[in-house]
Amino acid sequence: MLFKRLLVGAASAALALASVSPALAEDTHEGGPHLVVTVVVDQLSANLFNQYRSHFTGGFKRLLDEGLVHANGFQTHGVTETCPGHSTVLTGMHPTHTGIGVNYSVNGATGEGRYCMASEVNTLAHGKITDNGNVGTELLKVDTVGDWLVAQSPDSRVFAVSGKDRGAMNLAGHHGRAFWFTDGFGLTTYVRPGETATERLAPVAQFNTAYPDIEKDGLWTGAYAVCNAISADVDVVDGRFVSSIPPYRTSFSASPKYDEETLRAATYLLQSQRLGQGGKVDMLGVSLSGTDIIGHTFGTQGREQCEQIMRLDTALGAFLAELDKVEGGVILSLTADHGGSDTNERTAARGFPFAGRADLSAVPAANIALREQFGLDFDPLNRGASGMRITDAQKRTMAEPMRTQIAHAAVELLNGKGDLFYVGFIDDILSQPVPDSLYPENLTVPERLRLSAVKDVSADLMIVLAPGKATGGRLGSNLSSHGQPWDYDRRVPIIFWTPHAEGQERFMPVRTIDIAPTIANIIGVETPKLDGRCMDLGLGESPSCPVE
Numbered sequence: 001m002l003f004k005r006l007l008v009g010a011a012s013a014a015l016a017l018a019s020v021s022p023a024l025a026e027d028t029h030e031g032g033p034h035l036v037v038t039v040v041v042d043q044l045s046a047n048l049f050n051q052y053r054s055h056f057t058g059g060f061k062r063l064l065d066e067g068l069v070h071a072n073g074f075q076t077h078g079v080t081e082t083c084p085g086h087s088t089v090l091t092g093m094h095p096t097h098t099g100i101g102v103n104y105s106v107n108g109a110t111g112e113g114r115y116c117m118a119s120e121v122n123t124l125a126h127g128k129i130t131d132n133g134n135v136g137t138e139l140l141k142v143d144t145v146g147d148w149l150v151a152q153s154p155d156s157r158v159f160a161v162s163g164k165d166r167g168a169m170n171l172a173g174h175h176g177r178a179f180w181f182t183d184g185f186g187l188t189t190y191v192r193p194g195e196t197a198t199e200r201l202a203p204v205a206q207f208n209t210a211y212p213d214i215e216k217d218g219l220w221t222g223a224y225a226v227c228n229a230i231s232a233d234v235d236v237v238d239g240r241f242v243s244s245i246p247p248y249r250t251s252f253s254a255s256p257k258y259d260e261e262t263l264r265a266a267t268y269l270l271q272s273q274r275l276g277q278g279g280k281v282d283m284l285g286v287s288l289s290g291t292d293i294i295g296h297t298f299g300t301q302g303r304e305q306c307e308q309i310m311r312l313d314t315a316l317g318a319f320l321a322e323l324d325k326v327e328g329g330v331i332l333s334l335t336a337d338h339g340g341s342d343t344n345e346r347t348a349a350r351g352f353p354f355a356g357r358a359d360l361s362a363v364p365a366a367n368i369a370l371r372e373q374f375g376l377d378f379d380p381l382n383r384g385a386s387g388m389r390i391t392d393a394q395k396r397t398m399a400e401p402m403r404t405q406i407a408h409a410a411v412e413l414l415n416g417k418g419d420l421f422y423v424g425f426i427d428d429i430l431s432q433p434v435p436d437s438l439y440p441e442n443l444t445v446p447e448r449l450r451l452s453a454v455k456d457v458s459a460d461l462m463i464v465l466a467p468g469k470a471t472g473g474r475l476g477s478n479l480s481s482h483g484q485p486w487d488y489d490r491r492v493p494i495i496f497w498t499p500h501a502e503g504q505e506r507f508m509p510v511r512t513i514d515i516a517p518t519i520a521n522i523i524g525v526e527t528p529k530l531d532g533r534c535m536d537l538g539l540g541e542s543p544s545c546p547v548e
Contacts, residue, residue, distance in 0.1 A: 032281075032329065032522070032523060032524065033276075033281070033328070033329040033330055033331040033498065033522065033523065034276040034277070034278075034279070034280065034281050034282065034326070034328025034329055034330075035275055035276025035281070035282050035283070035284065035323070035326050035328055035329070035330045035331075036145070036281065036282070036283045036284070036330075036331055036332075036519055036523060037283075037284045037285075037286065037323065037330060037331070037332040037333075038089060038090060038171055038283070038284070038285045038286070038332070038333050038334075038515075038519075039285075039286045039287075039288065039316075039332065039333070039334040039335075040085075040086060040089055040167060040171065040285075040286070040287045040288070040334075040335055040336060040337055041288045041291055041312070041334065041335075041336050042082060042164070042167065042287065042288060042289045042290075042291055042292035042293075042336065042337055042338075043291045043292035043295045043296075043300075043336065043337070043338060043339065043340040043482060044291050044336040044339075044492065044493065045300075045336065045338075045339030045340050045341075045488060045489070045491060045492060046071070046072070046073065046339065046491040046492055046493055047339065047488060047491070048291075048300055048305070048309070048339075048340070049492075049493045050071075052306075052309050052310075052313075055226055055309075055310065055313075056313050057313065057314075057317075058313040058314040058315075058316060058317030058318075059312075059313055059314070059315070059316025059317035059318075059319060059320050060312075060313045060316060060317075061313070061317075062317060062320050062497075063316075063320075063334060063495050063497050064495075064503060065503045066497055066498075066499070066500060066501050066502070066503050067334075067495040067496060067497035067501070067503055067504075068495065068496040068497070068501075068503070068504050068506065068537055068538075069493070069495050069503065069504065069505050069506065070493070070494040070495065070506050070508075070509075070510045071493070071505060071506065071507050072491065072507060072508065072509040072510070073335060073491065073492045073493055073494030073509070073510055073511070073512065074440040074441075074490050074491060074492065074509055074510070074511050074512070075088065075336075075337070075338055075339075075489075075490045075492055075511075075512050076088075076094065076437040076440040076443065076448070076451055076490070076511050076512075076513065077094055077095050077096070077448060077449075077451035077452040077485075077490075078445065078448030078449040078450075078451065078452045078462075078464070078484075078485035079095070079101060079102055079386045079449070079452035079458075079462075079483060079485075080338035080339065080482055080483050080484060080485070080489040080490055081102055081103045081337075081338060081386070081482070081483050082103055082164065082166055082167065082292065082337050082338065083100050083102070083103045083116035083117065083166045083170070084098070084100050084101055084102065084103075084116075084337075084452060085336070085337025085338045085512070086100075086166060086167055086170035086171065086287065086337045087099075087100035087140060087170050088511075088512045088513050089170070089171070089335060089337070089512050089515055089516070090144040090145045090146065090170070090171055090173065090285070090515070090516050090519075091140075091142045091143065091144050091145075091513075091516055091530075092513050092514070092515070092516035092517050092520075092527065092530035092531060092532035093142050093513060093530060093531045093532070094434070094437070094451040094452075094513060094531050095451065095452050095454065096434060096450065096451055096452060096453050096454055097141070097142060097434075097531060098140060098141055098142050099139055099140060099141035099142070099454055099457065100116050100139065100140060100170070100454070100457075101385070101452050101453060101454035101457045101458045102116065102385040102386050102452075102454075102457060102458065102459075103115075103116050103166070103385075104116065104385060105384070105385040105457045105458070105459075106384055106385060106389060108389075108396060108397030108456065109396060109397065110396065111391065111394060111395035111396045115132045115133065115135065116139060116166060117132065117135045117136065117137065117139060117140075117165060117166050117169050117170075118132070118133065118134070118135060118136075118139065119134050119135050119136030119138055119190065120134075120138075121134075121136070121138075121192070121193055122134050122135065122136040122190040122191060122192055122193075123190070123191045123197075124182075124188055124189075124190060124191070125188045125189045125190065125191050125197040125200050125201050126182055126185045126188040126197075127197065130182055130183070131165060131182055132165055132166075134190070135165050135166075135169065135190050136169070136190050136192070137169050137172075137173065137174045140169075140170065140173075140174065143173060143174060143528075144170075144171070144172075144173030144174070144176075144516070145173075145283065145516050145519055145520050145525065146158035146171075146172060146173040146175060146176045146283045146285075147173040147174050147175050147176075148520060148525045148526065148527055148528075149281060149283060149523070149525050150175045150176075151175075152525055152526065153280055153281060155278070155280050156280045156281050156282055156283070157177075157273060157275060157278075157280075157282045157283070158172060158173065158175060158176030158177065158282070158283040158285075159172065159176060159177050159178075159179070159203070159269050159273065159275070159282075159283070159284050159285070160172035160176055160177070160178045160179070160284070160285030160286070160287065161178075161179045161180070161187065161262060161265045161266050161269060161284075161285070161286060161287075162178075162179075162180045162181075162262060162285075162286070162287035162288070162289060163180060163181050163253060163258050163259070163262055163287070163288070163289030163290065163293075164180055164287065164289045165178070165180045165190075167180070167287025167289060167337075168180045168189075168285070168287060169190075170287075171285025171286075171287055172285060176283070176285070177189065177200075177203060178190070179203070179204050179265070179269075181252075181253070181258070181261070181262070183215070183252070183253075184215075185208070185211065186204070186207065186208035186211030187201075187204040187207060187208055187211075187265060188201070189201065203269060203272070203273060204265070204268070204269070206268075206272070207265055207268045207272075214252075214257070214261055215252040216252075218257055219246065219250055219251075219252065219255035219256070219257050220245050220246040220247070220250065220255060220256070220307065221245075221307065221311075222245040222246070222307070223307075224306065224307055224310045226306065226310070227245065227303045227306035227307045227310060228245065228303065230243065230301075230302060230303045230306055231243075232299070232301055232302035232303065232346060234299075234343060234345045234346040234349060235345060236343065236345050236473050236474065236475060236479060237357060237472075237473045237474050238474050238475055239475050241298075241299075241343070241475060241479060243298065243299075243302030243303050243304060244303060245303050245304065245307060247297075247298055247303075247304050248475075249297065249476060253289070253290075253293050254290075254293045254294055254297050254298075255290070255294070256290055256294075256307055256308045256311035256312065257290075258289060258290040258293065259288040259289070259290035259291070259308075259311075259312050259315060260311060260312075260315045262286065262287075262288055262289070262290075263286065263288070263315045263316065263318070263319045264315075266284060266286045266319060267318075267319060267322050269284060270284060270322060270323075270326075271322070275326070276326040276327075276328040276329070276330065277326065277327065277328055279328075281523050281525075286319075287337075288312065290308055290312065291305070291308055291309070291312065292340070294308045295340050295480055296478040296479070296480060296481065297478065297479065298479060299342045299343035299346060299479050299480045300340060300341065300342045300343075300480060301342040301343075301346055301350075302346075320332075320497075320499070323499065324499045324500075329498070330498055330499060331496070331497075331498050331519065331522055331523070332496070332497045332498065333494070333495065333496050333497075333515050333518075333519060334493065334494075334495045334497070335492050335493060335494045335495070335512050335515065336492035336493065337492075338482050338483075338489055338490070338492070339482060339487075339488050339489045339490060339491055339492055340480065340481070340482040340488070340489060341468070341470075341480060341481075341482065341488050341489070342480055343473070343479045343480045344356050344357060344468065344469070344470050344473060344480070345473070347468060348468075352468055354466070354467065354468050354469075355468030355469070356468070356469060357469070357470065357471065357472075357473050358418070358419040358465050358466070358469040358470060358471050359418035359419045359469075360418060360419065360420070360471070361418055362413070362414050362417035362418045362420055363381060363388070363414065364379075365413075366381060366410055366413040366414055367379040367380065367381050369409075369413055370406055370409060370410060370413070373409060374402065374405070374406060374409075377393070378392075378393045380392075380398060380406050380410075381410060381461070382395060384459040384460065385457065385458060385459045386458070386459055386462065386463070386483055387426075387458070387459025387460070387461045387462045387463040388410070388423075388459055388460060388461040388463060389459055389460050389461075390403050390406050390407055390410070390460040390461070397460070403460070404425075404427065407425040407427070407460055407461065408425065410423070410461060411423050411424065411425055411461065414461070414463075419465050419466045419469045420463060420464075420465065420466075421445070421464045421465060421466040421467075422445050422446070422449075422463070422464040423461055423462070423463050423464075424446055424449060424461070424462050425460065425461060425462075426453060426455075426458050426459065426460055426461070426462055429446065429449055429450055429453045429458075429462060430450075430453050430455060432446070432447075432450050434450060434451065434531075435447040435450060435451070437451060437511060437513075437531070438533070439509065440490070440509055440511055441487075441509060445464055445485055448485040448490075449462050449464070449485065464484060464485055465484055467484075467486050470484075492512065494510055494512065494514075494515065496518070496537055504538075510535065511532060512532075513530070513531050513532030514532040514533050514534075514535050515532070516530065516532060517530050517532050517533060517534040517535075517545075518534050518535045518537065518545075520534075521534045521543055521545055521546070522537075522543060524543075533545075534546065
């Protein structure tokens, strides 16, 4: 069995690390897997993955047949968004420790928005301020497997590619090369002070020459009978949504071609950089954004998401076939940054009548009460990063002690009102110890929020909506959402794979934070103390995890 041959070498490497310095460790990996591939499918909930299992014929089928499949994987934290979820996968840490608590927060001192991967010093390689502006990894407070690897083996290469910048950068870490798509250009990246755009784009320069033509054709095919048979039209907030192929609103990023091209870019990096072929361990991260964008735009239970999943299955199969050719051997992990749910109205029509658009009328009522109680001439509660901010008249963070006083009064006014299932003050949440998440199903809602809470990043009031509830839901905007601590947003597939191994299904819960220490153990890389645990994969002669 190939997995056995690969991991015998990895076991030798892990044992050798106990007796050599990190500077020599790069020479101890003879025979082990020389390429680590991490695939994160944005918004691929365990529910969605299991829904289509019987229809897979391509890459997902290979992963099921040859992989170690954890049917109950978890993002353990409560604010289940893209940036926080990605930050857990290769760091082995909860968002409260990665520093990436939400996608977008607010600078309390200025009242201005702040992106999770924002940078004050970098520029963008394509020369324009687009997408999320100037970005980098400065706000990621911890290192990744790739960072540990490069520190130990400086000749190792670490690359990541995605449709979204935050997907690529969280997988590449601080020392890897992250690339993502930007409209009208192709793959771009960030440029640090002292670097040049030409230098930074060199690994994808040839790929980008063909990019202008790929945004236009083949976005949708309508070629899948299982998808065409779906009837999923529904009335939403402002009209009738008709599920169709092609959909009413189409673009490159909101089509299955987005992930197909991302996998083509990953294959290009694999081949052009000869990853896994240089005698050292290399890493390749692939974050696939299409399922998330299509899920938000059209919901998860229509023809649109069906075609996305079917085409992703095919494209993933072609990518795995390329990994078969890597002579140095491959270990791949696949997971998701978060789950998700369908359009609330369609969910209600399909047997869960409690689903719908959230009743937030308690918020303006609370503002009226707070204005009167504290003698204010402005509303102190304002929408913020997955919750509410407590602000002054200039929309800056309220000064103490009034901030805390208003927070405690607001919690009393809001908690359990309407569709506000839970409201907690961030300072109170942060005062609690970080819970043990080994059994993620048993975590309380406040404990799940504690794993997401980041000082000066999370909202003053962290808010949880009732199950099945969401905001928004308009045609031309997001029809479905995620971000809540409920299991449909937290449960994700977690699969470990190497070519032609014997597949196995595991049902006990594991966490995305367990991926990093497991991979590090396989390739013989030392780690700092992590929130996650190393897992004994138990296939072939895989190295046993260190005894703590």
